[in-house]
Amino acid sequence: MPKVSRIIPILENSLFFWLGLALVLSLAGDRLEIPSLIQVVGRTHPLFLHFPIVLLLMAVGLLWVADKKLQSAGAQLLLFGAHLTGITVVAGLILAREDYEGDALIWHQWLGVASLGLAVLIYFYREKSAGFLRISTSGLALAIILTGHFGANLTHGENFLLAPVQETQVEVVALEDAEVFQHLVQPILEAKCIACHKEGKVKGELRMDHLAGLQKGGKNGPFVIPGDLEKSLLIQRINLPLEAKEHMPPKNKAQLTEEELEILQLWVASGSSFDQKVAELKSDEPLFQLASNKFSNQKNYTFDPASDSDIKGLNNFFRKVNPVYPGSPALEIAYYGTSAFDPFSLKDLKKVSEQVVKINLNRMPLSSVDLSFLGDFPNLEELQMNFTGITATQISNLEGLKNLRNLALAGNELGSESVTALSGLKQLKKLFLWNSGLEDASKESLRKALPTTRIDFGFDGKGIIYALNPPKIEFEKVLFQDSMELVLSHPIRTAEIRYSLDGTEPDSLNSLVYSGPIWIKKTAQIRAKAFAKDWMGSPTTSNLLFREGMKPQSYKLAFDPNTRYTAKGATSLFDGVKGKTNHTSGDWLGFKDSPMEIEIFLEKNSSPKELSLSILLNEGAYIFPPESVEIWTGNQQGWQKLPETPSTQSTKIEEVRFGVLSYPLPETAFEKIKIRVKPISKLPKWHPGAGDKGWIFVDEIVLN
Structure with a gap:
């Protein structure tokens, strides 16, 4: 050595x-x-x-x-x-x-x-x-x-x-100021994606630390395609199974939460705008509803509060003065009682004019009232004067209100002469002019004069056929015991509701007509649509409801589920807990490389008549219906295989949803059941992962 x-x-x-x-x-x-x-x-x-x-x-x-x-x-x-x-x-x-x-x-x-x-x-x-x-x-x-x-x-x-030692200030964003990308999407990308896609480290030639990089995309194509969940690379990658090589974020990194997944998918579905404000979304859009819970409606104001004695002195039976939210210096004022209205009482408001941001004068007689007093309200943001009889001359007094954002003038016969006065209100974000008597030419002129203002002229259904909203399905819980009541409803009472309980698509001719509460006594896949004269049929609304089955004496899985999706083992299949639509929620058993094969040993004299499998379907995440389902019943003499039912496969990528597979069981007595559910061995040619193995996800086996 x-x-x-x-x-x-x-x-x-x-x-x-x-x-x-x-x-x-x-x-x-x-x-x-x-x-x-x-x-x-x-x-x-x-x-x-x-x-x-x-x-x-x-x-x-x-x-x-x-x-x-x-x-x-x-x-x-x-x-x-x-x-x-x-x-x-x-x-x-x-x-x-x-x-x-x-x-x-x-x-x-x-x-x-x-x-x-x-x-x-x-x-x-x-x-x-x-x-x-x-x-x-x-x-x-x-x-x-x-x-x-x-x-x-x-x-x-x-x-x-x-x-760790630097101070970080949490930005408080008011809902009206929040932007979809900047305040909802970008924080997710910064927390879960940018570490691998930033200056100094640009995986896949995709930079996510500035807007130009996101809009350019990477070597595999565009980052997102507005409105297209199937082709958007972002959505494809975040929905891949965790162990897939191209799953993002990588499995050794912090994963997206269920809420973050939903935000990204809703952002792409809504058009993946990089500059849209949350307030510009429709209030019934899921993305707006999610954002409204995330951001504060409580705007911060810098002016000093009014004295408690002034506020107390202004409150009476016909006028209410309150903070816009507890602890806020900003005030909102509302008048009540048309017959008791005193125009001179408006002058009393001057003592709190700096703090007032909202005034409600709906249905007060204002036709002869000088509205120049509003010039004393520098912070006024919202003014409601519906059905008050005001004129175009009075509207001109509002031009000096630089902070006025919302103006409601519904129910006032304004006429074409009001267009000039309204056109000067460039500061408005929303203007409500229902039943205002404006002709189409005046409306178009006003739209051109106020291009950044959202103007609502009310509903005009001439020559237009609109689709109904889907009906609402009300029930107590997804897993019920003996029976459960279903109530279907629609906001338009004259609408006819048609439904099915077997998962088939309802139509306006042959499907069952809803006339009162429905009592279901077995597992049902309810689908319902609304129909009415001069309306298009509504989208379908659906729910999957399970009757809790009999509990087996014991059970045994032949193959363990994938280590990523084990839930509580075989116990999860009979615990009566319905999984969420997120396959990573911990409620599902996932199988890919082996079938889900289970032996179920029944209590004595308890042969069920039907077997149902509760499954998850999410083609974007490679989760498909099974390739085959084989069922045996057995006793001391041996096993008896049931005839196989052909499996219906997916034909496109659809939204994440629940599925149910139900099979009748023989009338003869048996003591045990064996089920073998085989995952799809090759994904179809139309799928991005064509040729790869698919998954099956099961959360409940129901025996009735």
């Missing part, structure tokens, strides 16, 4: 090999063709980088000590540390060619090379002078720290080191 003294010269000469190779890769690496095998070497960079850091810093500490023996040990540590630094730097320079770029990469790269160069320089000139040694080793320690800092920024995000 060679002595250390013989190895030292070899190691010393090898230092220049690492330094030279590092310089070549730094200066000319982009012109070199790196073989795949060498790329594997590059990916060892994270594995090796900690060793040289420790060795070099230990060497620096020992070289500062006056003791010769310790200095000698420090020199040997420096030699070995420099070699490991060379390996780490070279591996890092190779790795840098894989989707890394930007200022952080440049600093990390050259500081790493500088650390290697300093280590070599210190080793050969360490005995030159004490001053040189102290300055050079201090520089080496600083270079190592800075190299690690920029490396952490590349891997974990900007300013990773100091983030």
